[in-house]
Amino acid sequence: MRIHRGRWEPLIPERWRTAVVSIIPVSMLMIGTDYMLSSDTAALAQIERAAPLPMWGAALVLAGLMTIGGFVGHWRHIAIGGLHLGGALMLTLGVGIGVETMSWTGGFRWAGLYVLLGAASWCAAFGYWMQVEPPADEES
Known part of the structure; x- marks a missing residue:
């Protein structure tokens, strides 16, 4: 028996897409605010x-x-600039925290989350960069 690929396209409806995409910058704001207040x-x-x-906090809040x-x-x-800046900061923090704190017995939650958030941010930036911008309206 052969497994066939379905016809479903995993596209998120616009209302929910906004919520999902907003998680990246809102996370940067929260983490940045935490750094600023710590x-x-x-x-x-x-x-x-x-x-x-x-x-660190101001840079993440700016992103x-x-x-x-x-x-x-x-x-x-x-x-794209905000996503790139935020991705760079989150990857830098995640890798730095991970190198110092990770062991083979665990302890990779925060470093892993920072790295994943940074990677998601860079993927979103790259995806938006790949979109073709519509031509500017000509003024008469």
Whole structure:
């Protein structure tokens, strides 16, 4: 017996697509705000101590706001810039935290989530970059 591929196309309806796509910049805003408000540096990984916590926070908040602003304003390049910046920051933090804290017995939750969020952000940025921008309206 041969298994045949179905005809279903896994496209998310627009109303729910907005909610799903918003998870990336909202996560950046939440993580950035957490970094900006944190004062406990005892539990931080070395990568997190490489710059002041408010700097990490401000950069992540900026990335989240750029992405949301790009989505709301339909400014593709602003959204791509925010997604790229956020992806770079999240991957940097995730790999740095992972290198220091991961062991073969576990402890990879946060580093893994940061890396996945960064990868999702970069994939979204690349996908938006691949879209062809419609020509500008000609003014008479």
